Amino acid sequence: VELVESGGGLVQAGGSLRLSCSTSEPTFSAYAMGWFRQAAGKEREFVAAVRWRRIGSKTADSVKGRFTISKDEAKRAVYLQMNNLRPDDTAVYYCAAATKGPWNAPRAAFDYNYWGQGTQVTVSL
Numbered sequence: 001v002e003l004v005e006s007g008g009g010l011v012q013a014g015g016s017l018r019l020s021c022s023t024s025e026p027t028f029s030a031y032a033m034g035w036f037r038q039a040a041g042k043e044r045e046f047v048a049a050v051r052w053r054r055i056g057s058k059t060a061d062s063v064k065g066r067f068t069i070s071k072d073e074a075k076r077a078v079y080l081q082m083n084n085l086r087p088d089d090t091a092v093y094y095c096a097a098a099t100k101g102p103w104n105a106p107r108a109a110f111d112y113n114y115w116g117q118g119t120q121v122t123v124s125l
Contacts, residue, residue: 001025001114005095008119015085015123021095021116022077029053032098032105033078034112035069037091037121047093048080049105058105063089085123092118 007019019035034049048069050057057069068081078095096112106112 001028001097001099003095003097003114003116005093005116005119008093008121010122010124011085012124013086016081016083017085017121019080019082019093019095019119019121020077021079022075023097025076028076028097030097030099031101031103032111033071034096034098034105034107035078035080035093036096036109037089037093038118039088039091042091044094044109046107046109049107050078051103051105054103056105058107060107082121085121087123087125089121090123091121093121094118 005021030052035047036044037047038044046060048059050069050071066084071078095116097114098112
């Protein structure tokens with residue numbers, strides 16, 4: 001399964017970006033879709049996840065109230081709306097799919113078995 005992200009870029013602090021992730025795989029199905037990010041010199045961290053074919057999502061405390069994850073299952077797409085961006089949000093953002101479980105929109109990267117190539121988000125002062 002190939003996941004393709006888009007929507008990254010350079011934005012000033014306080015600005016907004018919307019990331020998109022989709023697959024062209026016609027038989028795609030998953031248990032959950034998630035967004036992770038990795039800043040330079042740091043470990044990959046969970047940002048948000050949404051259940052597939054179910055209702056429910058999770059968001060990291062560090063972005064809660066600023067970032068919102070959403071999905072369009074008909075388009076096989078997941079989105080990350082990022083508002084009030086801060087310089088410490090600067091990172092490469094990765095989309096991921098959990099196609100073998102679990103259902104609970106997991107926060108752990110090891111629960112996801114497919115990953116996109118990443119899209120750079122840079123927030124300047």
